[in-house]
Amino acid sequence: MYSFRSKKNKVLTVPGYLFSATSCGLKAKGKLDFAMILSERPAKATACFTTNRFAAPPVEYGKKILKKSYLNAVLVNAGNANAGTGKLGYDSVIQVAKRAGLVLGVPPETVLVSSTGKIGRQLPLKKLLPSVENLKDSLSAKSSLNFAQAICTTDRWPKVHQVKVKVGGKSFHVTGIAKGAGMIEPHMATMLAYIMTDLDLNLPLMKKTFKEAVNQSFNAISVDGDQSTNDTALLMANGSSGLSLSSTQSPGFAKFREALHEVCHHLALSMIADGEGATKVVEIQVQGAKTEAQARKLAYTVARSQLVKTSFFGQDPNWGRVLAALGYAGVNFNPQKVDIYYGKIPLVQGGLPLGDKHEKQAHRLMKQGTFSVKVELHQGKGAFRLWTSDLGYEYIRINAEYST
Template sequence: MAVGLSPPGKLFPVSGVTLGVVSAGIRYQNRNDLLLIEVNEGTTAAAVFTQNKCCAAPVLVAQQHMQQAPVRALLINSGNANAVTGELGVNNAVGSCAAVAEQLGVDANQVLPFSTGVIGEQLNMTALYDGIKSVVSDMQEDNWLVAAEAIMTTDTVAKATSRRIEVDGQQITITGIAKGSGMICPNMATMLAYVATDAGIDQAVLESFTRRAVAASFNRITVDSDTSTNDALAVLATGRSSLQINAVDDAAAEPFYCALESVLIELATAIIRDGEGATKFVRINVTGAYSEKDARAVALSIAHSPLVKTALFASDPNWGRILMALGKSPIGRLDMSKVDINIGGVSLIEQGEPAQSYTESQGKAVFEQPEITITIDLNAGDVDDHVWTTDLSHDYVSINADYRS
């Protein structure tokens, strides 16, 4: 069902990062559901987490550990989100970090816990502790693909990408994985994503790069406007290559940042391409906005409209619904008589009215494509923005009415 999404291509190992997976039987049987990522000493790490106020125990613990000590390991389980599990949930998350720490000979607060899956059930700690004991014997540098598979829930395709590029004369690698398909909406690092590089990146620089790249990628995607309780993204820089970036204005900073951003955009859009029930991959551009806030509000109003989304599913270029969703967007300055709308290169609306040149068959041809770009020019200023989204199909309803997530 995923739109234009193939299984991952070649994934380059990242020096300083080993990964292990195991079938711990936390919820799923006979498939890997536990992933351990270990990084060498001296690795810098930056992470962003869900802004949902109902956030899961591992999110709270990971945020705390990040502030206390340098990261040495990440433990991720699928099948159970350890969310709305109270004090016991927090203790279980801390306990799993301690168990990993014991196996690896590091401190418990150097381990970050992550969980994804069903909300409101306590973790099966016997299964988890047994899994932790066995996963450490599987640690390898080239386990990125099985790692991507181990963290899947309703995903239909594993999401991973890799770049090996030359920056400032040094060859470096960036490899990342992500999972996510439903309960996807901006305002955080959506769902789980882990990206590592062997470049050495100063802590403050890495944090700045991560914030900026997340703004350009994960915070621009929405499947269903719903924000997960467990979202997290971590970027790890092991410093094993010869490239070292100490400041955002280093010569190598910009080319490295661009590569990092392209990895995050590829992972974020893979989540949309594999959005629950998705039959369309849609980019909504807003141009000529008065402010960034206006541009984003208009893009999200259109992306979240159930009537626009069902029209996309129907391949119906129903511009009345697009205008309706534009008109209801919560922005102060909106002159409908100045608005131009273009779909896939075809002019649909000019100055608020159907374009003279537009024909229904032109619109239909664009909307029948699996990938659609809708551009709304507000002609009110010079700010642009965009989001990526999906349609709303029968399969979205089936997946979420039949599957107890």
């Protein structure tokens, strides 16, 4: 199994970016809970936010300031999501941004603020605001892992990944830091991902390439089908490498695209592996649908089926549950053409089962921590793949054993 756990002592540096983290009392036991990224020069920026109708105030604020498409800094607190907090919650975001702007000497509207943790509680500004100065004072190129740890909530490990690329004697980096493990905790959690590069990028190209990478990574994972009020994925490009990409034809663009996809993919799968009580990471591939949209719908219906997910947990090659989920996805297809594979093992051909021998092979495959389920519809060229986790006792324990 590909390891999604980050090596503990791995220090990721990205030219032109500084990091810091501090404890201001939002988490128990003096754990790191407030963190900062500073780009030494203004960075072009683009972000994908949650589409939840109850988007939290920091997301509303982020959407607004990112219309200008550049940032100097990012501040993130864990322990309080500042969601369901209304106008007062929005004012709190502005106060954090203003204080950071003052301390760092940059316009407040170039400071993105993110929050993750409990919802329905106002941000404790008395704890946060005095700590902004601390964050500035402790900025360092080598503190990326502190940042990664500070933004965690119930994550079992911090999530970081970096790709270094050489182009014509020069080099650039794509570095990502994320948190998220499904929607967790008494009052839920959030996916946050910050990707930094020292490239300079043409802004429309940057937006388009990031959107594509997000769709194939963070938007192609399904832990429990729930979506947080605070989800944010950010890409910053500050040009510190001296390299610039202006079009898809620029030398190095293909490598940048590949590196960006790798970083996003790694972080997304690390979240799945860290999903609430997850014991499996399962790739769901749907091929041969009439359209990509239909393939997507089928893949998500399979990935969200509680019956399918419990069968993954039980290592039971229950193709019947996969078949039933395909059947109620609301997509029109001919069931008599459907093949289902677990890994490379065919279990269903032309809508009919292939028997016990194949199921026993598939059962052995499912003992692995990661495997794939492939559905071939033979009805077109539409394809989609996503990653999901299993559903076991630990999910129930984490999500139910709490009482207000």
